[in-house]
Amino acid sequence: MKKTAKGLWLGLVALAVAGVTAASAAVPVQIGIIGDSLQLFGADREVVGLRLNLPWSENVEMTGLDLGIAGGGGTIRGIRLNAINLSDVMSSGFEVGLVNIDAAATGCQLGLVNVVKGQMDGLQIGLFNHVGALHGVQIGIVNIIDSGNVRMLPIVSWAF
Numbered sequence: 446m447k448k449t450a451k452g453l454w455l456g457l458v459a460l461a462v463a464g465v466t467a468a469s470a471a472v473p474v475q476i477g478i479i480g481d482s483l484q485l486f487g488a489d490r491e492v493v494g495l496r497l498n499l500p501w502s503e504n505v506e507m508t509g510l511d512l513g514i515a516g517g518g519g520t521i522r523g524i525r526l527n528a529i530n531l532s533d534v535m536s537s538g539f540e541v542g543l544v545n546i547d548a549a550a551t552g553c554q555l556g557l558v559n560v561v562k563g564q565m566d567g568l569q570i571g572l573f574n575h576v577g578a579l580h581g582v583q584i585g586i587v588n589i590i591d592s593g594n595v596r597m598l599p600i601v602s603w604a605f
Contacts, residue, residue, distance in 0.1 A: 477502025480517075488518070498527055530556075545571075559585075579604040 473494035477484035480503045486492075491506040498513025508522045517531035525540040532547040540547075545554045549563040559569040565576040574583040578592040581603065588602035595602075 471506075475502055475504060475507075477513075477516075574602070581605075 471491040471493040472486045473492075475485055475490075475492040475496040477496070477498055478501070480501045481488035484502050486504075488503045489505055492504050492509065494509045496502050496504065496507055496509070496511045496513075496516060498511070498516040500514035502513070502516050502518075504518040506520045506522075507516070507518055510523060511521060511525040511527060511530070513527050515529040515531070516525060516527045517533070519532070519534040521530075521532045521536045521538070523538045525536070525538065525542065525545075528543045530536070530540045530542040530545045530547075532550070535549045535551070536545075536547040537551040539552055540550075540554045540556070542556045544558045545556045546558075546560045547554075547562070549565070550561045551566045553568045554561070554565075554571065554574075556571045557573070559571040559574045561569075561576045564578045565581060567581045569576070569581070569583045569585065569588075571585045573587045574585045575589040576583070576591065579590045579602075583590070583602040584600070586599060587597065588599065589597050590602060590604055593602070593604050
């Protein structure tokens with residue numbers, strides 16, 4: 446009975462995921478080698494699930510776990526664990542990388558170099574942190590807020 450219930454449950458979950466994927470034209474898994482030139486699905490497809498960047502993937506939208514060497518795209522939501530994290534539109538969630546560069550961000554960036562060209566809402570922790578505008582805290586050796594009353598502070602910087 447347990448096996449039957451478990452099988453039915455897994456089947457229902459699979460159908461639900463397939464239905465959501467078909468309805469939104471999103472794909473559950475992306476594996477990229479050379480961005481749009483060599484990846485399972487084109488950069489114009491949304492990924493909802495797992496994206497493996499071996500070494501590079503790029504998608505218009507990504508929601509879920511983004512894992513590998515370098516990942517980029519438009520709007521990225523979720524957990525990003527890459528050496529290089531890039532976002533042309535918005536990143537929200539948790540980013541861990543050597544270099545994190547986003548147009549705008551909400552959440553936490555943890556890396557050696559963290560850059561948000563526009564608005565950052567959240568926390569940056571790194572050696573070098575730079576934002577256009579901040580609603581949150583920066584912790585690092587060099588912290589720069591372009592729109593701040595004090596543009597640069599060492600160790601801790603904040604704006605609310």
